[in-house]
Amino acid sequence: MPFEVDRDVPGLIVKFGDYPLHHGGVGAIRSLGRLGVPMYAITEDRYTPAASSRYLRRAFPWRTTGAEEPERLVEGMLRIARRIGRPTVLIPTDEEAAVLIAEHQEELAGGGKFLFPRVERDLPRRLASKQGLHELCVEHGVASPAAAFPESYADIEEFAASARFPVVAKNREAFTRRKQPAVNGTTKIATPEGLLELARDWGRQPGVILQEYLPREQAEDWIVHAYFDADSAPLALFTGVKVRSWPPHAGMTAHAYVVDNPELADLAARFIKQIGFTGVIDLDLRFDRRDGQYKLLDFNPRMGAQFRLFESESGIDVVRAMHLDLTGRAVPEGEQRAGHRYVVENIDLPALIAYRRSGYTTPHAPARATGTELAWLATDDLRPLFTMLARFAGPGARHLHQLWRTSRRGSGTTKAKAKTK
Structure with a gap:
């Protein structure tokens, strides 16, 4: 290959949440590991595909949900930094990890513990948010599906009376500390009646984006x-x-x-x-x-x-x-x-x-x-x-x-x- 990597700088796969069958993490371990970069990973346990890769030097079993207090997650990462013992490139595989790293850059980079791209503190959270992303698209003239952000059931009733169906409902934020998100991912809703029925379980603050459906x-x-x-x-x-x-x-x-x-x-x-x-x-x-x-x-x-x-x-x-x-x-x-x-x-x-x-x-x-x-x-x-x-x-x-x-x-x-x- 026409390049040489620094084999003295390891990589760490950072993931928060319970999804052990994650092929992206395995791909990153293989990609850098094949070049001789020492690879580490946060895993749910010692028996995940990532933990079993021949290119992984060590797994750090740590079962998380992503909804823990940020201070607890930062503390855990700093413990891992001490175990690795040298500057390490962070490779986040989910929004929770990317946002945590951005919002705690000083603690994680202090003393050369971790290496990562330095970004405006609040930008990753805004980009991961469906509402934040939509607002940025509007601000910079990038096309995105028409969207509404209801704040109450009455707003949803008003939307249902005038919207063109089907529509798509998504959680407004990429991740939330709520015990149960409003919808389980991307949800296509065929009729106004279906929307109103589903919305009854969303509570006082729905926390959803209602989006134009783009027919496949x-x-x-x-x-x-x-x-x-x-x-x-x-x-x-x-x-x-x-x-x-x-x-x-x-x-x-x-x-x-x-x-x-x-x-x-x-x-x-x-x-x-x-x-x-x-x-x-x-x-x-x-x-x-x-x-x-x-x-x-x-x-x-x-x-x-x-x-x-x-x-x-x-x-x-x-x-x-x-x-x-x-x-x-x-x-x-x-x-x-x-x-x-x-x-x-x-x-x-x-x-x-x-x-x-x-x-x-x-x-x-x-x-x-x-x-x-x-x-x-x-x-x-x-x-x-x-x-x-x-x-x-x-x-x-x-x-x-x-x-x-x-x-x-x-x-x-x-x-x-x-x-x-």
């Missing part, structure tokens, strides 16, 4: 992954199209392709420069054929689970770009590997069945892949695959069946899992 027959799902330096300049920027997700049309990526899209890359780079973000991003956008606009749906201010879809001809992905930049090394330029695809084995098969039932196809998906990256199977690191299968055969399979049943509801609501990561 008139839309395409695109993704952008990138790493931006301290000047908000892209050192690695990739575009691709999502072929299938699970649950269908609303959940995490199950199958995707790298597709060159200069217009989308320019849109993302300009938006990041305007808001002044630094670090790794994972964007979900939907191209609306009705008006020819890319509409920003989600802004994840951290590594996305499918980031290994993207690698440049120089061998750079967003995690490698971040490690190189934070350790003072140049990030080599290189074109993305157009036509490359990414498959998440345990969810792509049920997604394929569901998509064939619906008759939906993605126009921009290449007819043939130039190469394939599997989320779990790697010939040089087999244990994560077998660990995933062992855990997936129990509670994982029951959860998959529950999502499948939910996704088949026709006229009512369709829910997607909140923790997509």
Whole structure:
């Protein structure tokens, strides 16, 4: 490879919450581990796929929900820093971790404990918030679905009387300290009556965003992954199209392709420069054929689970770009590997069945892949695959069946899992 990493600076996968079958964390461990970077990870226990990787030097079992007091989470991370004993690059895999790092930069960076992109303190929380993101899009002229933010049941009644259905309901914040969020992820609501019935359980302060539904027959799902330096300049920027997700049309990526899209890359780079973000991003956008606009749906201010879809001809992905930049090394330029695809084995098969039932196809998906990256199977690191299968055969399979049943509801609501990561 045309670059050398600093093998004296380890990486730490930071995740808060109970989702042990996380292929993104495994991908990051493999990506840097194959270059000789010592890798550590926070895991639910010692028997997760990430903990079983041959490229992981040590797992730190720490079962969290993400709703703990920030001081407790910072204290735990500082304990881990002492155990590692040298400056370490932080790699957050969820919003809870990204927001915590941004809001406690001084404590975590003090004494050279951790390395991470320095960003405006409140920006990651605002970007992870559906309302905050919508407001930033409006402020900077970036297209996003029309949205309403009801503050009471009366507001919802008023919305139901005039809105065009179906609509989509999402939790206003990416994560919350409430015991039970208003909706379980992305929820498609077909009728005003369905909305009013569902809203009765949302309490005095609904905490939801009611959003325009973009019909899949008139839309395409695109993704952008990138790493931006301290000047908000892209050192690695990739575009691709999502072929299938699970649950269908609303959940995490199950199958995707790298597709060159200069217009989308320019849109993302300009938006990041305007808001002044630094670090790794994972964007979900939907191209609306009705008006020819890319509409920003989600802004994840951290590594996305499918980031290994993207690698440049120089061998750079967003995690490698971040490690190189934070350790003072140049990030080599290189074109993305157009036509490359990414498959998440345990969810792509049920997604394929569901998509064939619906008759939906993605126009921009290449007819043939130039190469394939599997989320779990790697010939040089087999244990994560077998660990995933062992855990997936129990509670994982029951959860998959529950999502499948939910996704088949026709006229009512369709829910997607909140923790997509």
